[in-house]
Amino acid sequence: MMLRRLAAAAGLSLLGLFPALAQEKPAELRIGITTYTSGAASVFGIPARDAAEMFASEINARGGVQGVPVKLFFVDEGAGIETLMTEYRRLVQDQKVDVMFASISSGVCNKIAPLAEDLKVVNFMWDCGTQRILEDDKYNYVFRTQANATPEVMAPLLYLLKVKPDFKTIAVVNQDYAWGRDSWAIFSQALKVLKPDVKVVAEFFPKFGAADFSTEVSRLLALKPDVILSTSWGGDLDTFVRQANQRGLFKSSQFVLPLAESSLQRLGNDLPEGVIVGGRGDHYFLHPERIGDAKFRTFMDAFKQKTGAYPIYPVFHMAQAFSALEAVYAKAVTANGGKWPSHEQVAKAMPGLTFQALGRPIEIRADGQGIEDQLVGTTIRTPKYNFDVLDNMMIFPASKIMPAVGEKSEAWISGLKPDILNIKVDTFKHAD
């Protein structure tokens, strides 16, 4: 009895070792994806999940990644961090996933990054924004297939300074959680360096998920700041924009909304023209450089067909994670002499990797951070769409608006020089 058990255990561990030694092509490439399917952030999570399913079936229709079909395992980030960590472990240890895409929330990424490192599983931080994780620590298995908060906030700020350089006062209305606070810290710190005479007249951090901003709007109407910044998103941003627009706040202040690309279609004509809008990267369903690409257009239309709305930035982020996966496996297989690579070899192939999804090409730096260019524009109305689209777009080269490898954002921002305004940007008019 005892012997049989021992033999079984030995057999099992041999079986476990076998693929690691021989590196035979597995039957499938297993991908674990954390995304919000419940809670407020499901405005991002659900479109991203729909996109992931589309990308997976498209890849499998082509025969898979290097000939290996992919299989997806979804986990709901809305279930809470404890459940999520347990699920994450279960996927890696029991389901033996080959790669994890985690996650949307910066809070979750903070916890997941060390866990991924412990479990030695390749983890793509596919959507979370905080710049701190890869700036503060060195990881071998954690990579970010997209930009981070620093360039995502710097681009709208530089755009504002370029198109409306003479403002004197600013107010902020951000959600009261990590992203709302951190994005304002970056924006206000950089503003102080680049334009020290601007006065901050009000700082509002209404509760995450607040249903009413009437009082904030009243105060802003009384204060009449030249510029109002809000990095809010989802229902919060929609409510704030509608309440502000109904009461004429857009007439007295220039709005800067770095995440409003994801709200354009819902807001329809409730978002006035002339508002500065960003989308956390060069994410835009009418991307001026990609719109001529037949594949790009086909996907935009197919997604609209499937879900009823054009892709928003999390869909682009998901596309980047899949593109990075295909690119890194191609690179690692070549580096391994045509044989299937181990997880460690895949992780080793990540730094220096270049891939292109639905925007411009993205490069993964030595510290695992992606360099992703940033598109910012101003809203206009056209007869073709029943919501605002972007005009006077600028695409900022990401490498110029973020700290170099090894440097932290705070130190980099305090050393900013006004000539950062002179970096070369590509400009585009709305055309469609």
Add this chain to the structure above:
Amino acid sequence: MSFDTIVLAVCDGVAYASLVFLVAVGLTFIFGVLGVLNIAHGSFYALGAYTAVSAGIFLTKAGFSPWLTFPALFVAAIFIGAVLGGLMEKLLLQRIYDKEQVLQILVTFAIFMILENVQRLIWGVQPYFMSEPLQLLGNISLFGISYTAYQTLFLPALAVIVLLGLRYFLRHTAAGAQILAVTEDREAASAIGIDAQKVYFVTFIAGATLAALGGALAAPTTSLMPGMGAEMIVLSFAVAATAGLGQIEGAAVAALMIGLGRSLAVYLAPEFEVLVPYILMVGVLIFRPSGLFGAPQLRKI
């Protein structure tokens, strides 16, 4: 702080308080009569909002006058309150009135969770909105600041009508007297021929309709999203507890305190905005553990 700012803060505070009152008064009314703290109240709020918006969108899409969205708000609220509230009372609550209070709270909490997911199944997770009623009534100007007439006039007027209506109903009508009698002593009321079961049924539907009405009326001012019911149940519980559970006029005063406190906080110390309802609640409960208007209850042996 100048006179203008105080007037402006009062306007914002009253508008906010009106909505909170409409929802909280339903919760406190049900508790007062049935003795059940109904967590599913938050679901009635959310479902009232979603139903009103769906009805409104349907009407405007079908080419009817946008003014019809106003009656749609009320019809949706009554529909949700009567159908959902009625079913919940008949099928579930009736069986557990003589059970422990903890059990009752757990049952209503379970219904709340179920309805949250039903709502996600039907309406999904993308924010919904319908601003027609808000836009139709236009803006009014006060010290150069424009306010929506919907929030500063229409909602407070409705809140006052509901408050006075409930008062009149309970104090001056036969049905109201029956409700009060059952509240006072269910057995004695039954002994003199009052159908207590019917009173409970009607009261629960009325309370549920008030929650749904609060949601329907909030709908034009906000974006509907998953989780809105949970937010509201916490806030209305704070109002009800501050007022004293079961106190209708008290709910109005507490809602007003919270509304004004919140808007003053936005003007003076924005960081405290989120805390105001709870600071007020704790402050009141330390000095008056049964709430502002609640009387200490004698335990029946």
